[in-house]
Amino acid sequence: MRGAGKVLVTGATGFVGRPLCERLRNEGRQVRAALRRAGPLPVAGIEPVEVGEIGPDTDWRAALQGVDAVVHLAARVHQMDDQAGDPVAAYRRVNALATAALAKAAAEAGVRRFIFASSIKVNGEATAPGRPFKEADMPQPHGPYAQSKWAAEQALRRIARRTDMEIVSLRPPLVYGPGVGANFLRLLDWIEAGRPLPLGLAENRRSLLYLGNLIDAMLACLRAPGIVSQAYLVSDGETVSTRDLIRMLARELGRPARLLPVPPALLRHLGRCLGRRAEVQRLLGELTLDGGLMQRELGWHPPHGLSEGLAATVRWYKSRQV
Numbered sequence: 001m002r003g004a005g006k007v008l009v010t011g012a013t014g015f016v017g018r019p020l021c022e023r024l025r026n027e028g029r030q031v032r033a034a035l036r037r038a039g040p041l042p043v044a045g046i047e048p049v050e051v052g053e054i055g056p057d058t059d060w061r062a063a064l065q066g067v068d069a070v071v072h073l074a075a076r077v078h079q080m081d082d083q084a085g086d087p088v089a090a091y092r093r094v095n096a097l098a099t100a101a102l103a104k105a106a107a108e109a110g111v112r113r114f115i116f117a118s119s120i121k122v123n124g125e126a127t128a129p130g131r132p133f134k135e136a137d138m139p140q141p142h143g144p145y146a147q148s149k150w151a152a153e154q155a156l157r158r159i160a161r162r163t164d165m166e167i168v169s170l171r172p173p174l175v176y177g178p179g180v181g182a183n184f185l186r187l188l189d190w191i192e193a194g195r196p197l198p199l200g201l202a203e204n205r206r207s208l209l210y211l212g213n214l215i216d217a218m219l220a221c222l223r224a225p226g227i228v229s230q231a232y233l234v235s236d237g238e239t240v241s242t243r244d245l246i247r248m249l250a251r252e253l254g255r256p257a258r259l260l261p262v263p264p265a266l267l268r269h270l271g272r273c274l275g276r277r278a279e280v281q282r283l284l285g286e287l288t289l290d291g292g293l294m295q296r297e298l299g300w301h302p303p304h305g306l307s308e309g310l311a312a313t314v315r316w317y318k319s320r321q322v
Contacts, residue, residue: 005068005112006030006047007222010054010102015179016117017073018042020215027219034063034074056097064109069222071115072102077145088144095148100155107163115221118153118169120207120233120289121146126281129205132288135231153231160229168221169231170214173289177211177309178316183282188317191250191257198267199283200259202242207235207288210309213302220300232294238306239288248307252314 007024011017012033021043024031031046038050049063054074064070076094103114123133124140141150153169160167176184190197217234221227240248243259250257264284271280294300304312 006032006066008032008034008049008063008067008070008111009073010034010071011073011075011117012046013039013042014073015177015181016175016211016214018179019177019211020071020073020218021046023215023219032063032067054098054102055093056101058098058101060102060105061109064106064111067106067109067111069113069115070102070106070111071117071218071222072099073117074098075117076148088147091144091148092151095145096151096155099152100159103156103159103165103167107159107165111165113222113227114156114165114167115218116152116156116167116169118149118171118231119146120171120173120287122150122153122171122231123233123289125287126285127288129286132207132290133233134290135233135293157229165229166227167229168227170217170221171231171233171289172209172214173207173235173287175209175211175214177313179211180313184313185317187246188249188253188314191246191255192253192317194255194258196258196260197246198260198262199242199246200261201264202284204241204264204284204286205239205288206242206245206286207239208245208306208309209235210302210304210306210312212304212309212312216303217294217300220294220298224298228297232298233289233291234294235289235291235302236304236306236309237291237302240306242283245310248310249314252311253318 007029009017009021009031012021021031025043025045033046033048034051035048036053041048051058051063076091106114122139122141123137125142127133139150141147156167213236247257267280271277
């Protein structure tokens with residue numbers, strides 16, 4: 001990596017932040033974790049700094065003192081039952097304005113590299129068969145979350161143009177791995193319980209990203225001797241249908257894959273009728289990406305295959321049941 005400088009990690013106690021801090025410490029890096037409030041440290045041997053609620057007015061000066069690189073993971077994520085009075089403003093405040101404020105403060109503090117966890121949703125919600133997303137595609141973010149991530153990337157590009165700080169945005173698809181929650185965890189619960197799933201004809205293709213591969217990609221961005229400020233799409237390098245994903249998870253769980261051969265068109269119709277169109281689309285839609293640019297420019301290749309990542313995820317899942 002570029003020297004042995006200190007790395008500031010925001011979102012350090014989260015799904016990605018905790019193992020990232022552990023990996024950085026194992027590689028001999030000094031790590032400072034930005035915490036909203038004092039509490040248990042995610043990893044032994046890292047330095048905590050309390051910054052309060054993250055927003056456009058957060059004071060980052062103490063957190064950035066002596067820091068060589070920033071990995072910004074903290075974000076307002078998807079809320080199924082969003083209680084914010086104005087969700088659009090809430091996403092913009094945390095994901096766009098706060099990110100820009102942190103990057104501006106980092107550049108002023110002499111930070112040399114800034115890694116931002118964005119989202120493939122900046123590109124759009126779905127791809128056409130055989131036409132994966134690429135970095136050169138026109139962004140088509142839908143909804144306040146994706147739009148806030150795109151606004152953050154645009155602000156970061158402006159900061160990169162007028163400062164010496166190198167800024168990289170990573171756009172991952174669905175990230176899975178030990179500690180995963182939300183829909184992926186619910187899918188594991190459903191398969192483990194032996195419940196039937198009406199996805200036996202779901203032959204769509206989707207790109208996924210194993211947590212270990214995401215962390216390795218972030219470290220590759222930190223290690224590179226020189227880097228062009230831009231966005232990279234990152235995935236496992238494989239695609240899988242929803243049907244085959246369920247089969248692979250069932251095999252790892254030692255459970256039968258109870259897949260019912262329901263036509264996708266019927267499922268989409270039911271989704272529209274029940275007001276669950278977006279959920280059905282996530283199960284049946286195509287969303288693939290081409291991660292070749294990062295491989296060509298940084299020489300990064302995902303070290304873990306899809307099967308390996310799913311096996312590690314299921315081992316973690318089983319360990320929770322002991």
